[in-house]
Amino acid sequence: MASAQPLRALNLRAFDETRAGVKGLVDAGVTAVPSIFHHPPETLPHGAHRPHRFTVPVINLSPALQGTARAAAVAEVRAAAETFGFFQVVGHGVPEAATSAMLAAVRGFIEEPVEAKAPYYTRDTGRRVRYQSNLDLFQSTAANWRDTLFVEMLPEPPAPEELPAACRRVAPEYARLVQRRLGRALLGLLSEALGLRPGHLEEEHGCLEGLSLACHYYPACPEPHLTLGTPRHTDASFLTVLLQDAVGGLQVLVDLEGAPAWVDVPPVAGALVVNVGDFLQLMSNDRFKSVEHRVVSNAVGPRVSVACFFRTDRAAAPTTVLAPIVADGDEPRYRSTTVEEVVRQYYKVKGLAGTSALQHFRL
Template sequence: MAAAGATLEYDRMKEVKEFDDSRIGVKGLVDSGLSTIPRFFVHPPDRLSTLSPSSFLSVDIPVISLAGINSSRRAEIVNEIRAAAGICGFFQVVNHGVSQKILGETTSAIKSFHEQPVEMKKQYYGRQERGSVGYATNLDLFRSKAANWGHTLQVWTGPNPPELDQIPAICRKEVMAWDENVKRLAETVMELLCEGLGVTPSKLKELKCLESRAMVGHYYPYCPQADLTMGFPPHTDPGVLTVLLQNEIGGLQVKHGEKWVEVKPLPGALVINIGDFLQILSNNEYMSGQHRVLANRVREPRISIAVLINVDKTENSDSYGPLEELLSPEKPALYRKFTIEEFENKFFTKEIADKPLIDFFKL
């Protein structure tokens, strides 16, 4: 493979295919002792120019305690979540009801999967983005402008979870327990978000916004040339919302204006971010925050486990758009109606870091 900075002409797709066929992932490259990253991992200058500290903003995203959610403090929590969701679409929650034991076991299990010998992981390798279980470096590897320094285990846990023996044994129990806990938390957060919009608390659940869930367990190993690539490029999540668990290694950033803000790892906290679908349903009352992951500069791997929560499209021919309850002559719809099939097809045929998904549905 050509090294970063090489001047010789090279066949990019040939090298990408050779790397993909090897199934060793970026961890395999690191374990081989390389000191320069393959050229197809080098990102365009416009992305790399934003990696300097001058592009960073030293503020904290909101941290919201869910303690007292069924008490007189509920209205205060609703207001805090509404404000965070409306400004940058990101916030962290504490006192959320998921035990530290579950958080620790989930993180350890995903780390253990990625650190298995290559031969153990190869059987799961593939980039079936809509499949039940898959493991790959960059799900959009063949349609992206540059590869990212990380790899992912993906398990679709709803609405139709895979057979248990399809999930790697090393993390099977932990993945299913994590999904159950996230589902309960997400239902609570969705109720709070609905109350913030002034609609029925169960509105999102009634629209089947809780049933389709994909767990993505990301592993970002040390990168020898972190200034030339990214762990994950700037993007927004397509679904309703995302619940994220991250270990103590930082790197997640959310865009705030023209600057980037670090989402600092907090022990016991979970990150919540709004997805494109909910921005559309809320008619821009809530914002889908653009975010990215920097390439890892430290020797310890960064681990993040996200559950992407989407609308169930199984036998779903309904059309979606801004909620009628939010529309008025003073606040007309900003997006057209669409089906879930159209929404998903648009997402799965574009580069993840391409133009935001919501742009395809604006009026």
């Protein structure tokens, strides 16, 4: 009889070779979650949420974008970034037509026949457009109930023929709108929240130079109590902007009366979710919080989301320095490092619940 580990490896390989992802399992009519997707019980949601009054802040950026009430917007963004690390924005300048088209494009691609998607299915990280199920399928302790189309969009967008037809027109335009309208506005507000001029984070630290899209598709799960859509993690980014549909499932870990608790980030019509990444927590010298979040599995679906990660040009990662911006009277809490070093440490501790890559750089 084969031992558990070699059998698991065989099952992982067999799943990957279908190039059909989790969507393929659902299409095949599975009524039970395969064992490769079973997460340890201690990592899964248990029962009802603890009662609380916490709600993720929703900030209307429209007045600030129009040149009024900027100080109020800076104060709201500062409070959210310093306290929770998560907030939602409305009045953000990205048209509803663009967000709806982006979600529809992702769903359209993932729901195409396997043979249409197979040419994009790869684990070659050198390719700028990659469709796959689980980036770390062969390294993680449990697979996630999710398929992903990953696109490195900036500094140079992929050639049109590199993108799936369903996303060819929509994805570059959506990324452009998020970068130029929302990304620039957010980094300006966050710069001011640190006591700097509005263009500081963008111009001095290149926070808008790299942009990647992770387009996630979470099929309805027959046994959601056994698996996760995305396990707990922080983001290796300056900032992440998430577009989510109405299904829900995103949760953030917050401190409620001295104890950590998972709380929902409910879909809000017209809103985009914003969260601080590890790069910005280090640069802000712990002023801004990069907090853990996850996506729970759901018996309804599919859930579709698009995460825009503001990172840096991958080629520049070895030389892009991350150093704490220290306020008067404060002391640096981190040593200077590079984006490449932080990303390397991020993947080294990935999967170790509650362990931040930033601890390695703390003074």
